[in-house]
Amino acid sequence: MPNPAPGNSANQIRQQFIDFFVQKAGHAAVPSSPVVPHDDPTLLFTNAGMNQFKDVFLGTGSRDYTRAVDTQKCIRAGGKHNDLDDVGKDSYHHTFFEMLGNWSFGDYFKQEAIDWAWELLTSEEWWGLDPERLHATYFEGDASEGLDPDLEARDMWLKHLPADHVHPGNKKDNFWEMGDTGPCGPCSELHYDRSPDKSGGSLVNADGQDTVVEIWNLVFIQFNRQQSGGLVPLPAKHVDTGMGFERIVRVLQGKTSNYDTDVFTPIFAAIQKVTGAKPYDGGEDTLSNPIDTAYRVIADHIRALTFALSDGAHCGNKGRDAVLRTILRRAVRFGHQTLGVTEPFFYKLVPAVVELMGDVFPEIGPAAEAVAKELEEEEIAFRATLERGIVIFDKALEGLSSGQTLDGETAFDMEATYGFPFSLTQVMADERGLTVDQAGYDQAKAKHAEISKGEGGGADAKASLVELVQQNDLPKTDFTGYGQTEAMGVETSVHVFRVGTNCGLYKVAEQVEAGKPCAVVLGQTPFYAEAGGQVGDTGSLQFTNGARVKVTDTVKVGDVTFHLGEVLAGTLQGGATSVALAVDAKRRALTQNNHTTTHVMNRALRDHVNDEANQKGSLVDDEKLRFDFSHGNALSPEEIAAVEKQVNDDIAKDLPVYAQVVPQEDALKINGLRAVFGEKYPPMVRVVSIGVPVNDLISDPDNADWPGYSIEFCGGTHLAKTGDAEGFCIVSQESVSKGVRRVTALTGPAAHKAVATGQQLASRVEMLKDAPVESLAQQIETITKSAEAATLPLSATHAIRLGLGELGEKVKAYQKQQGNQAEQGVVAAAQAIAEEHSGGVIVAEVPGADGKTLRSAMDVVRKKHGESALFLATADAESGKVAMIASVPKPMIEGGFKAGDWIKHVAPIVGGGGGGRPDMAQAGGKDPAKLPDALEAAKQFANEKTA
Template sequence: MTSREIRQQYIDFFVKGHGHSYVPSSPVVPHGDPTLLFANAGMNQFKDVFLGLGTREYNRAVNTQKCIRAGGKHNDLADVGKDTYHHTFFEMLGNWSLGDYFKSEAIDWGWKLMTEVWGLPADRLHATVFEGDDADGVPADDEAAEIWSNYLPAERISRWSKKDNFWEMGDTGPCGPCSEIHIDLTPDKSGAPLVNADDPRVIELWNLVFIQFNRTADASLESLPAKHVDTGLGFERTCAVLQGKSSNYDTDVFTPLFDAIRDVTKTRPYGSVLEDPIDVAYRVIADHVRALTFALTDGAHCGNDGRNYVLRRILRRAVRYGRQTFEMHDPFLHHLVPVVVETMGDVFPELTTNPQAVIDEIHEEEQSFSRTLDRGIELFEEAAGRGGESIDAEDAFRLYDTYGFPIDLTTLMAEERGMAVDVEGFEGLMEDARQRSRDVGGQADALESLVNIVQKSDIEATAFVGYETTSIDDARVIGVFAQDDEGHFEATDSPQAGQVLALVTDRTPFYAEAGGQIGDTGSVRAAGGTVYRVTDTIKVGEVYFHLGEIESAGGGALGSGDPLVMEVDADRRRRIMAHHTSTHLMNWAQRQVLGDHVHQRGSLVAPDRLRFDFSHNQAMSVEEVVEVERLTNAIIDQDLAVYTASGAQEDAVKINGLRAVFGEKYPPRVRVVSVGVGLDTLLGDPDNAEWPTRSIEFCGGTHLAQTGEAERFAIISEEAVAKGIRRITALAGEAARQAEADGQALLGQLDGLGDDAGDDLPQRVNEIQDAINQAMIPLATRHQLRERLVALQKIVKKQQKKQSKSAAADVVGAAQKIADQADGAFIVEMIEEVDGHALRAGMDVIRKKCPDAAVMLGSATGDKVAFVAAVPDELIKKGLKAGDWVRDVAKVAGGGGGGRPDMAQAGGKDPAKIGEALDEARRIAAAALG
């Protein structure tokens, strides 16, 4: 039985035999779920249903889900290649009941598929069930055990603790007991003691999760009103069992890749030996190229943060195996991508959309890593060559920060040299980077508590009226929640001034953060005079939380049912709308200039700016930026109407030229924002060739009524944020006009500078350079300014060259004086305030007059220290080497360096230590030369 047949039989069993809807796999990059690096289970796309925050048109589902487990809580990366069954990328076959069937059907169907359809021997199957937990007050799952007893003898039904047989989504949220199906592959069917022992002779195939409880913020459990089933069947493991293989990697899932690896690397065929280095490399490379191909196809990129860094580590791990085991010094991994596309593109058609982009990125990353690896090794060798027993924290951090060496790679390289790494110091230097993650985690904790409030209470949905108005006078309080010291929100009947609160009302004009647009701010007034200042608005499901605090306490409290006057900061909302509508216009203009391959990959719409991430493989030229600005401003100047209307998604998606955000999930009814033409007209003639010349998008945000209200648009910057992803920051309205005015003012400052400028020209150029770097001005104007600065900097260099010649003459004079007074085997002196170039000029003078002496010169300029050293051959034979000498001296001044035995240079960071450093130079020379 082939892997294709196994996959299809599973899907057909549930679709044709048991009324399930086939739901395509969600992307392996979980858009809109910041809690996950990658989709690591089939249930990820149904989390909102389990949380009670969403619904589906079906209540039975089946699919094969693309999963990656690398990084984060579920991380199999270190195990891949070492055994027969771990993967970073894998498929998870799954079937779900969304409030429909429960334990009896799930177990019965699982048994029939395995034994009747696939013909697995019943006497080799084992089932596990939950043994219960007194602390949680959850009894043993006797119901599941009783159902299993219809198929299995008691000795093959085992009970296990919460660790193995109780599934939880997170610290809070839906959870429940699970029942696993294991298969005994021992020759004599003696594997009962090996169940849950992580032994390849008894493998877990299928996990049936019965979601029936909710874990609350106080860690207690409560029953869910709707019970669900969530199952997961490892596809690669199942193929191995049904094909009679002892390893997942021996199945037809991997053989095409192994054949391709053999052809590309010109090595021997895969041998299926567990610990053989070549076979380990085969498994690693095959697994990793699958993970990379799927992740890059679904919108991830290799980079330095989060999931992007995990992908970069996966790629570099594969490349290292290729280089060390197969001696592949040229890029090779990208040649394997077409094999993944060919073997899996029919099941996951997204692989076929643009495989060349995946090939190109992997190729570029391979080339980049070769350069990075070589430079990093040089730095490592320099650090290791300084002596000592460990690599210091600064070097380890530089290897990580500059060259992308994970700390575990640096540690491994150090161990090979018999050295350690100052990991504790390294972690200290990483603290700033981790602070950002901790901040995000703190926000996540607060959001999680609000999710828990919605989930465990019957709090009613909030009616949003903010499209029509920014103020209402008939809202009523539904609930007030106060934040505690740990960031969690709890209901309160007596909110106090100074507390961070979350206010819920029956209706609201406040827009909650969504789709890149930030939440509204404003004020809420109670009948008794209490004023509540809203600093942010967020939405959980359909419940709006107005975050803020009491600004002034009047005669009345914010009690449940109290009438309220709610007023959005209308000026701030207007500026947000100007930036949001301008985002749509710019998105349209980009496609006109760059092409239809451009897709939105993220955005931020704020009152003071917009940020727009888009797919594009190279930097925009200044000319392209200017043209996007021109087209956007042309639509603004036309003062076209901006239409917003809702319609059926299945009809709206047929509109020619309509744009949607990559990876975003849209409901059955969608809101369409279109410029210059209304939705009814669009739906009446969806194939019209004119529509791609219009801005038409799905969007739930707030917008201007006319494009002219945006006034003006200016692009401030365009930069890379990841491989194949660019970011534009832009301004609209008065902010754009101010940016243009500021840019013209800086151009005016440059007009008066030229060849006749005085000695203060360098200072004035530096001041304008600093102003340009700090100013919020159009990118095109910034380019003009920098072009003019280049011309001025040439004039500055001419002036500095003249000054340098004068300084060099002074150094030569000082050097001649040092040489005239020299007496002995070595000369160590300081020359005041000159750079390394001038020191070398002085060194040439001294060596010419004193060719038999070892010479070291030092100087301090500003916050920098420079040293140069020269040692003649006769003194090198006595043990004094210029490279070692200058390196040890520079350490005293907080620096380093080195070079040849006869000539070397170094730098330092502590000018106050230059005297002490030169004393050390004299001591070293005296000790070596007697």
């Protein structure tokens, strides 16, 4: 097993990797990009270190460095790269992991990448791994592609390893491609042999084993895959390497499992403390031990969710959000069913992740409270259905024995009705020695999608509701939801509608079975139907016959309200009955926050932006408010600040909110009343007034004070007082169309989080004003990425950008000054050389120069010694670079002495190469220690040519 690296904790190993490439090879240490790729719609999650450099490889972007090193946070779950189903079953699969990597963008290539990899892994100064346990692979070539074997990489590895440790690999394992087109190239992997007698060479690249593990992949990007499928060489070659952090820690700590390292053991300790379960064993039977499996799943999943939610994702029903909800539910199920936890526990593990990883990824600290809150809410919601789902699952398994198959339709019903992810059903079935019919599940899912296209308010389905009202004698629905979200024991007639099997439209039905989409009309309801920009309520209906409906949307056609959703249990039947109605009160409250604050903001916009601004549209839901209004220009930072201040002042005043239905004729007389331009209002209208009773408005409509209040026609639900909104901030603005602006804003906890994050980032920017200028560039990049990944108030975004801009100018000035000083020093050194040397040949070292300034030095020396052959060189031991330049006058060239030949003769001595014209040539090298030898060789060559 390996010799322990000096300082062998996971955090130290991560830092050693970065230090090696920064100190040894002059790489720029760059921060991880967010695990949620906000700027790449092709990815659910950041799943590899190369994602943040994709634009560089595609040639659409650039960086101000050519060498980089980082640790990138990644998630592989859902999509093409999906490790979710394997997590917990073995010792090395994870949904969340870190990818250590070093990069070259048109700079170094194979030789340096291979030599540095070998040095880091085997040098006693660094990690000191046993070379006899290492195996390397190289691309064996592909005749069908016209690709030759990568003998160059093979021969480089043979300098370090015996031939039986250097293995050819096929295109699948050893040729990397970004996609169907684009940059690609051969790769070379390093594998570590864990076998006791170091005899695992035959297992390199073998699937289904954990004896020989891949620890590092070096990708040499040198081709471009064209649309035709052909390959052409790239003008600039790149290096992209990736090392699995959890795997290398395992190797360096001498463990048999990634989960036995201190990457996970602190989280295991937290799980044990929170759940009271039996501690993680980690013994020989750990992979078959259900308790250990649960620990591995929960520890992995809390890492994935903490980072994903910190970077702006959420649990939900679609795409990325649905994957995260599946991950959470998988963890909760293991805690509930395997560890025996009876109370919500998962969210309590967030602090353990923050404590363990917050120093490396500081963005997770400020987000911890919000992340834990969302996970707690999701867990509570899922646990309510988990127990019922387990009962249904056990019932479905009756009559099945080990080795048999659970039908796919049942598996889909569990997902659609009880929120059980298919992957979770697979896990539960596997625990009982059963399989699940994947094809049957896919077929049932496709069928459901086809018949429920219109569920929840699709355009065609909602159009069919209009026809139902026109063709059927449906009762008017009385809305009882102002000020209440529940109605128990309501005696009412029930009208039931199903979704047509072939058309996806609502049809009259006598009954609807469990698991099927439906629409329900009642005589009265507290459910608010979508109108006036406010979204429809969600919640549940419970009927006396046991039928239960999950309401996913509420819409209104004329006077008839439709509750759209799905029958969760029992059989939904029409006729007279009693029903208990429960609106999702939390969602309604958050929506009301945003609705009332929209009114307050509308008033503030007229005061500070445009007195003639008219509302053009709005959307208020439980997450945000969106408001469109007539205005030709973008809001200035000063206008945004003034609007925010007025709204927050009104919230702080805790103004009462009044609502009253009055004759339209009377309402239109109120001085300062606002209505939506072009909207048609009924004879009786509902007036919502903030801060002044509606009766006062009606009794004294001409009062000059009324324009200072928010007074609008509105049928929506609202807060009782403005203070309940807690806070407000504008997070974005945009142009919707010519002359129409849109602002999006947050209230309540969401606003507090955005403001707090903005203040934290602004504080970090302010602190940088006193920081050493040498370290500013990297810190500016880190804060910029954090700001881009977060939801911030526009005012904070503006301040942060201004501050970073000022700091950026400071960095530019410093870099320019440093460059000028360096060039001045080189010129002075060149002038000294010109004064101190004479003769037909001058060979000298120019201290402190580089490739660019060395040419300036040559100009200085040549100005005084234009008839002499000149050879100047410089070396930088820290960067490991050598530069040299030669100049030969025309008379000497005619005598056979050429600058290009001179350079070609000398450059190999310092490990470089180069050339040029007969009168001028340049070269680079990578062995500064050999510069004295090179200068002596230059003198000898010149003396021979001029003898």
